[in-house]
Amino acid sequence: MRRLIALLERAAAHGCRLVVFPELTLTTFFPRYFLPSPEMAEKYFEREMPNADTQPLFDRARELGVAFVLGYAELTPDQRRFNTVCAVDVDGTIVGSYRKIHLPGHAEDRKMEHQHLEKYYFEVGDVGFPVVTLAGLKVGLATCNDRRWAETYRVLALQGADLVAIGYNTPVSGVPGMNPEPHRMMEEHLLSVRAGAYQNALWVLAAAKSGVEDGQRLIGGSCIVTPGGDVVSRATGDGDELVIGAYDPGVAEPFRAEMFNFSRHRRPEHYQLIVERTGVGEPVVAAIAGGHDD
Numbered sequence: 597m598r599r600l601i602a603l604l605e606r607a608a609a610h611g612c613r614l615v616v617f618p619e620l621t622l623t624t625f626f627p628r629y630f631l632p633s634p635e636m637a638e639k640y641f642e643r644e645m646p647n648a649d650t651q652p653l654f655d656r657a658r659e660l661g662v663a664f665v666l667g668y669a670e671l672t673p674d675q676r677r678f679n680t681v682c683a684v685d686v687d688g689t690i691v692g693s694y695r696k697i698h699l700p701g702h703a704e705d706r707k708m709e710h711q712h713l714e715k716y717y718f719e720v721g722d723v724g725f726p727v728v729t730l731a732g733l734k735v736g737l738a739t740c741n742d743r744r745w746a747e748t749y750r751v752l753a754l755q756g757a758d759l760v761a762i763g764y765n766t767p768v769s770g771v772p773g774m775n776p777e778p779h780r781m782m783e784e785h786l787l788s789v790r791a792g793a794y795q796n797a798l799w800v801l802a803a804a805k806s807g808v809e810d811g812q813r814l815i816g817g818s819c820i821v822t823p824g825g826d827v828v829s830r831a832t833g834d835g836d837e838l839v840i841g842a843y844d845p846g847v848a849e850p851f852r853a854e855m856f857n858f859s860r861h862r863r864p865e866h867y868q869l870i871v872e873r874t875g876v877g878e879p880v881v882a883a884i885a886g887g888h889d890d
């Protein structure tokens with residue numbers, strides 16, 4: 597909490613009005629460990645938000661007039677577990693929450709030192725992708741692996757999001773299907789957030805845990821991406837760091853007016869497969885009438 601408040605104060609001193617903290621900010625990234633029952637992980641979960649531990653952060657943010665987005669593990673009163681983000685406005689009130697939808701990794705113990713057990717510890721989120729107003733800006737909420745999925749950004753953009761706040765933990769080891777070469781991991785992260793920003797004409801604020809946490813290295817790479825897909829600010833190291841950008845609504849305007857003018861160019865009648873299919877299926881055969889003599 598001391599580290600978060602120190603970062604918040606530095607942000608306020610730089611004139612920031614919105615701060616994004618990483619996914620599962622309050623604990624270690626515990627899905628790297630297999631515990632024989634998910635209940636044994638309950639020490640990592642928050643039963644309410646704010647609570648006695650986090651109240652000082654809420655109080656300080658209110659005093660400073662800074663809105664923030666905070667990731668944590670949520671245990672609901674009916675014992676459901678989610679990888680959650682809460683959005684707190686400048687007056688210290690929670691204006692919305694998001695429960696992570698794209699849970700990567702696996703549910704079974706693969707008996708490796710570092711695993712990726714989000715499917716074991718969490719349920720798939722049940723509140724969709726929300727857009728909330730923070731410090732007067734329309735902010736879409738998403739978490740970590742969501743940033744690699746085009747659907748995340750589009751669903752948020754269609755609700756008028758100007759920015760998307762994404763906290764994340766991307767470990768260098770133990771993730772099935774990821775190339776463990778650090779350069780590639782960083783490329784894939786930047787490719788994802790830049791593409792999401794550009795194709796939806798919105799800003800992306802991506803905040804990472806970094807350095808070595810409990811023996812596992814995380815890629816870091818926090819950054820701010822413009823609606824043009826440009827990375828305008830990026831973490832330079834592995835320690836606690838403030839990555840600052842100046843929000844300018846004008847940057848999105850030319851993209852929204854022409855190339856990504858959704859209401860003019862989108863053709864949802866041809867996008868059914870996106871919501872009907874999860875995995876790959878047979879090609880859909882379209883018949884074009886006329887045009888052939890034989």
Ligand code: CDV
Nearest residue numbers: 700740741765766767771
């Ligand atoms: N916490 C995450 O969701 N991490 C994922 C995994 C796959 C590394 C990520 O996309 O960064």
